[in-house]
Amino acid sequence: MLSTKIASLDFATPLMTGSGTFGHDPAALRFLNPADLGALVLKTVTPEPRHGNPVPRMAEFEGGIVNAIGLENKGLAYWQDTVAPTLEGLPVPVVANAGGHCADDFVEVVKAFQDMNGVAAIELNLSCPNVQGGILYSTDSIGLAKVVTACREVSDKPMFVKLSPNVTDIRPLAKAAADSGADALTVCNTLIGMLVDWRLRQPVLANGIGGMSGPAVKPVAMHMVSQCAAAVDIPIIASGGAACADDVLEFVVAGATAVQIGTAAFLNPAVISQIASDLRSILAQENLTLADLRGSLKL
Numbered sequence: 691m692l693s694t695k696i697a698s699l700d701f702a703t704p705l706m707t708g709s710g711t712f713g714h715d716p717a718a719l720r721f722l723n724p725a726d727l728g729a730l731v732l733k734t735v736t737p738e739p740r741h742g743n744p745v746p747r748m749a750e751f752e753g754g755i756v757n758a759i760g761l762e763n764k765g766l767a768y769w770q771d772t773v774a775p776t777l778e779g780l781p782v783p784v785v786a787n788a789g790g791h792c793a794d795d796f797v798e799v800v801k802a803f804q805d806m807n808g809v810a811a812i813e814l815n816l817s818c819p820n821v822q823g824g825i826l827y828s829t830d831s832i833g834l835a836k837v838v839t840a841c842r843e844v845s846d847k848p849m850f851v852k853l854s855p856n857v858t859d860i861r862p863l864a865k866a867a868a869d870s871g872a873d874a875l876t877v878c879n880t881l882i883g884m885l886v887d888w889r890l891r892q893p894v895l896a897n898g899i900g901g902m903s904g905p906a907v908k909p910v911a912m913h914m915v916s917q918c919a920a921a922v923d924i925p926i927i928a929s930g931g932a933a934c935a936d937d938v939l940e941f942v943v944a945g946a947t948a949v950q951i952g953t954a955a956f957l958n959p960a961v962i963s964q965i966a967s968d969l970r971s972i973l974a975q976e977n978l979t980l981a982d983l984r985g986s987l988k989l
């Protein structure tokens with residue numbers, strides 16, 4: 691009833707984990723019934739290991755959290771040797787997420803993912819607000835197109851391009867990604883923000899700024915999902931503040947084919963199973979399918 695298709699892949703449900711919120715490996719599957727999860731999206735991998743930003747690098751506020759993890763990961767070589775073998779034969783498709791500072795970094799990681807049997811699809815993180823240097827692919831459609839085209843040349847696996855909300859108009863970036871060979875767009879990454887400790891007269895995060903996620907970003911993501919769905923013909927994977935079945939259905943009505951759940955799982959690691967169960971009940975009660983609702987927003 692909840693099955694969903696993107697490119698050549700069949701997903702049991704439209705629900706996916708959000709990259710960076712369910713770990714670097716499949717350990718998080720312990721908290722989930724595989725029948726409830728469409729895909730396990732793992733944390734961004736970069737060519738070289740990264741320690742990430744200094745702590746504190748995550749803090750809560752009323753509407754969610756602000757993080758500046760800075761893409762901490764053990765690097766591609768470790769991932770190839772240690773994580774990739776654990777991905778084979780899992781009960782859910784795995785989406786590996788690639789990051790880097792330049793096109794060559796992305797190509798190196800994508801090439802490696804292409805050769806890993808356990809990686810069903812690739813997500814390009816062209817939108818991390820917490821790393822410095824390199825071209826700002828997230829805001830420059832020409833730079834973004836170059837990276838997507840280069841990655842497309844080295845991989846025929848389904849490729850999702852994750853866009854940034856930190857732009858005045860997301861549509862040129864969505865079009866650039868679609869025209870360069872993306873199979874789907876993940877809309878969107880975190881929104882740049884800052885928390886201040888007035889007593890200390892300093893930002894709460896050691897990095898100063900970070901990426902905002904959780905319920906407060908849902909209206910921003912909703913608008914951008916709706917804009918992207920109208921601008922391109924490839925599926926949209928919503929990401930930003932979804933925490934319950936109604937949130938998921940709102941994103942579907944706005945045009946999403948799948949929805950990633952990130953911050954909500956910090957509060958309740960089993961939230962994806964709860965949402966899947968609620969979706970089944972609501973759709974049965976209303977005698978509706980996801981396809982009936984997808985993109986049905988009346989503007």
Ligand SMILES: Cc1cc2nc3c(=O)[nH]c(=O)nc-3n(C[C@H](O)[C@H](O)[C@H](O)COP(=O)(O)O)c2cc1C
Nearest residue numbers: 708709710734757815879903904929930931952953
């Ligand atoms: C602690 C944390 C770490 C994250 N790390 C990554 C990452 O490594 N790669 C990535 O593409 N997105 C990363 N994200 C962004 C999430 O995947 C997601 O796009 C964003 O948090 C919005 O969804 P949410 O409100 O459901 O969390 C991270 C988010 C959080 C909160």
